[in-house]
Amino acid sequence: MADSERRPWLPDFCNLRRIAAVLSVAELVVLVIALTPHVNGRWSLREFAAASVFGLWLALIVAIVLCKARPMIDRLPRWLGIAAAMSLPMAAAAFGAWCVQEIDIGLGYHMTLPASEMMRFTSSVALLTGLITGVALQYFTLRDQWQAQLQAHAKAQVEALQARIRPHFLFNSMNTIASLVRSDPVTAERAVVDLADLFRAALGVGQGESTLAEEIELGERYLSIEKLRLGERLRIDWQLLEPLPRTMKLPRLILQPLLENAVLHGVSRLSEGGEIAVHIAADQRRLHVLIRNPALPPRERDSEHGHGHGQDSTAQRLAYQFGSAAKMTSGYADGYYVCEFTLPLPA
Numbered sequence: 379m380a381d382s383e384r385r386p387w388l389p390d391f392c393n394l395r396r397i398a399a400v401l402s403v404a405e406l407v408v409l410v411i412a413l414t415p416h417v418n419g420r421w422s423l424r425e426f427a428a429a430s431v432f433g434l435w436l437a438l439i440v441a442i443v444l445c446k447a448r449p450m451i452d453r454l455p456r457w458l459g460i461a462a463a464m465s466l467p468m469a470a471a472a473f474g475a476w477c478v479q480e481i482d483i484g485l486g487y488h489m490t491l492p493a494s495e496m497m498r499f500t501s502s503v504a505l506l507t508g509l510i511t512g513v514a515l516q517y518f519t520l521r522d523q524w525q526a527q528l529q530a531h532a533k534a535q536v537e538a539l540q541a542r543i544r545p546h547f548l549f550n551s552m553n554t555i556a557s558l559v560r561s562d563p564v565t566a567e568r569a570v571v572d573l574a575d576l577f578r579a580a581l582g583v584g585q586g587e588s589t590l591a592e593e594i595e596l597g598e599r600y601l602s603i604e605k606l607r608l609g610e611r612l613r614i615d616w617q618l619l620e621p622l623p624r625t626m627k628l629p630r631l632i633l634q635p636l637l638e639n640a641v642l643h644g645v646s647r648l649s650e651g652g653e654i655a656v657h658i659a660a661d662q663r664r665l666h667v668l669i670r671n672p673a674l675p676p677r678e679r680d681s682e683h684g685h686g687h688g689q690d691s692t693a694q695r696l697a698y699q700f701g702s703a704a705k706m707t708s709g710y711a712d713g714y715y716v717c718e719f720t721l722p723l724p725a
Contacts, residue, residue: 386448386452387452387456387459387519388444388448388451388452388459388463388515388519389444389515389518389519389521389522390445390448390522391441391442391444391445391448392445392448396441396518397438397441399518400437400438400440400441400514401434401437401438401441403437403510403514404433404434404436404437404510405430405433405434407433407506407510408426408429408430408433411429412425412426412429432478435474436470436471436474436475436503436507439470439471439474440467440470440471440507440511443466443467443470444463444466444467447462447463447466450462451463460515463511463515464508464511464512464515467507467508467511468504468505468507468508468511469504470507471503471504471506471507471508472500472501472503472504474503475499475500475503475504476496476500479496479499479500551573551600551603552573554569554603554604554606554607555569555570555573555603557607558606558607565606569603569606572599572602572603573603575599587627587628587629587630588627588628588629588630588631588632589624589625589626589627589628590622590623590624590625590626590628590658590665591624591625593628593630593631593632593633593634594618594624594633594658596631596633596634597633597634597637597656598616600634600637600638601614601637601641601654604641608641608645608646608651610651611645611646611648611650611651611652612641612645612646612651612652612654613651613652613653613654614653614654614656615653615654615655615656616656617655617656617657617658617659618658619657619658619659619660621660622658622659622660622665623660623665623723623724626665626721626723626724627724628699628721629695629696629698629699632692632695632696633656633667633669635689635691635692636669636689636692636717637654637656637669639689639717640654640669640671640715640717641654641671643673643715644671644672644673644715645671645672647673647674648672648673648674652671652672653671653672654669654670654671655668655669655670655671656668656669657669657670660723662723663722663723664720664721664722664723665720665721665722665723666718666720667718667719667720667721668716668717668718669716669717669718670714670715670716671714671715672713672714672715673710673713673714673715675710675713676710689706689708689717692706692719693706693719696719696721700721700722703721703722704719704720704721704722705719705720706718706719706720707719
């Protein structure tokens, strides 16, 4: 059997959102049938309610059947798995229709077809269920494949961005240390140790996620190295409003590129230097991070000295991990460049 046949392909119907989508499709089908012209006129409200309950009940049964049968179906050859994924819902729908008709006849409600047409009722329900199941499986399978491809592309893009950030930071740090080797070797040696500790923490073991506490520490280490190069021209104001969710998971190297932008494209280009303010706070729902630095007006900056790369990469990595819940803004006003992002706190 080929490897492609052994890979899981059946959509996950155990997911609550997927179940809700299945129920929505079932109700839509009932609505379409109700609006279709009939010989005996349109359904009454009572008939529509009964059909809705029946349709939603069948849809829930089908979702449960596919949820429980998924491990078995994924182990089958692809063609046999497709047949099973179609047959099981149809069999469950036929059995459910038979049960409902028996109950209806026994109670005398006459909401279904007469007993003489039981085969017609059960077969019609089974065939309609099979048709809808086939369309739904095709849609959800293609949607899952598209999302998997999108996620793989986003992950590759994130890794490429991280690969660009780390050498960029290393080159700038080594230039700083090189400028101190002759004039102040003791300080240069201390900077080398700081840089080694910084990269050990930044790269991490296994390239896993970072935390807010680690990102703050990385930012402090980076700014301490830049402080050696710029001296009194660089002033730093850390405003950490406790309590902070210091164990909150974050992508690695989120603060450092933004701080590097503030130093290289802001303070270092001003003869008098300036102060970088880092404001980090949290409310009940979100984490707020703001970095503010003096900078030249946009018209006086060379295109190569923009804030683009580090800021764009940070925005993309935050969007990759937190989705649309991550918000990032930036802009220049009154001699200062401000970059701010907010993230949802973990539940």
